[in-house]
Amino acid sequence: MAGRLAILACGGALPVMLARAHPEALHFTLRGVPSELAASAQEFPLERIGALFAAMKEAGVSRMVFAGSLVRPTLDPSAFDAEMARLAPGLIAAIGQGDDALLRFVIGMFEEQGFAVLGAHDLLPGLTVEEGLRVGPEPSETDLKDAARAAHILGEISPLDIGQGCAVAGGQCLGIETVQGTDALLRYVAQTPAALRRGQRGVYVKAPKRGQDLRIDMPTVGPSTMDGVADAGLAGLVLAAGHVVILDRGAALARAEERGIFLISQALA
Template sequence: MTDRLAILACGGALPVLLAQAHPDALHYTLRGVPSELSGSAQEFALEKIGSLFAAMKEAGIGRMVFAGSLSRPALNPAKFDAEMTRIAPGLMAAIPQGDDALLRFVIATFEAQGLTVLGAHDLLPGLTVEQGLAVGPVPSEAELADTARAAHILSEISALDIGQGCAVAAGQCLGIETVQGTDALLAYVAQVAPELRRGQRGVYVKAPKAGQDLRIDMPTIGPSTIAAVADAGLAGLVVAANQVVIIDRDATLALAKERGIFLISQIFA
């Protein structure tokens, strides 16, 4: 293999940003997983993963990046090629253990083919939210306390591999991100009765799980996240420094300012 880069493109804007920054990269997609790069990519069925490996080898791919949100396409065992049949027992064992276990298995599978798996943040400098980034109102002492509470909750549930976000108001947990994702959580928080917030608006904290491999599924925010936080009636968004991707940075910061919420980044213990 050579050092050529491949983008395994899934949903969202991140694959497009990577393709623009690395115009010589080859694009691949998985059947059943929507991608903005589908028009320029070679598509492979997950059941035929051996064909994907062969195509990468023939193209001289030495490095690859998983980009975008990856849904879990349905698998038909009757269509498995020899390579998928070989790895299927390990894959099936990893799935019930949660996203981290599954993604670690996926990374290991590609590395076993001699590929170097990179994170999107390795290829796009400035992609993550740096420590101290701030926009919007200065958080109150109560909001800082809610931030600490939410970060503690996320730390405590990390081993359970549940999610990457938590909303807290007046010390009360309003919701935890689960398999439904950030939008579903914040839509739920928007419906929490005001009296349950005890006079506080609350905050949303987003951070990777402890020990999470950030090469796949790094937490991501963008304008839609800001809109959802504001619509949920929360005072602001706090993210883990250098461990959360920010899509469309200028628009994200501008919208936070416009909606009157804060966006800050800090290091969580």
């Protein structure tokens, strides 16, 4: 019989969805990282990671899932327990290599302790968008070319570990998602003069980085993303099928329809 499931909860709606689907799961949070599950969770400072490992083992946890948006907490080296002191050099080195390297290191920390790390999509069937989903107006041939261009750009910058989204209009890159996130990118794109869009509205593409470990930080969209795309004057968005989470799915698809933008999912090279 499988051991208990733990949700390491960060911000956003995903931890709540997991908790509802798996009421037997235990909840843990990191001090300084906001989470809607905070009231039902055991909280540990990251500096005392050894205490978190011990609490999970004592509770019989064998499986765990990272959920939500992680805000990097400030570390106080004077508060490190023995386990964090051991891990700190590798952790600091990973931080300097980018988000993907950092998240891989964090997954490895828990796997080293014997915990099986699952992805949210492993625990919530239907969480990711399936191939062939189509909502809203039909994209034009130019829209599809812009989507292909955006997907190509994302593929080319994957080794740089920058972001998971790109907007293109008339073949011109309007913006690439960076550490500020999707909403910030779309607000930036909204400020782009029509003259720079080469007569086209443009398309936003969301996809993981090549080789990204999808058990943590999987690309995510929701109703607010639809508003952001529409407010940016873009014609629609294209999602990497099977590799992008869509939160509050019914509301998100309805919002795309209401705002007159298309949403399609397809395999992206």
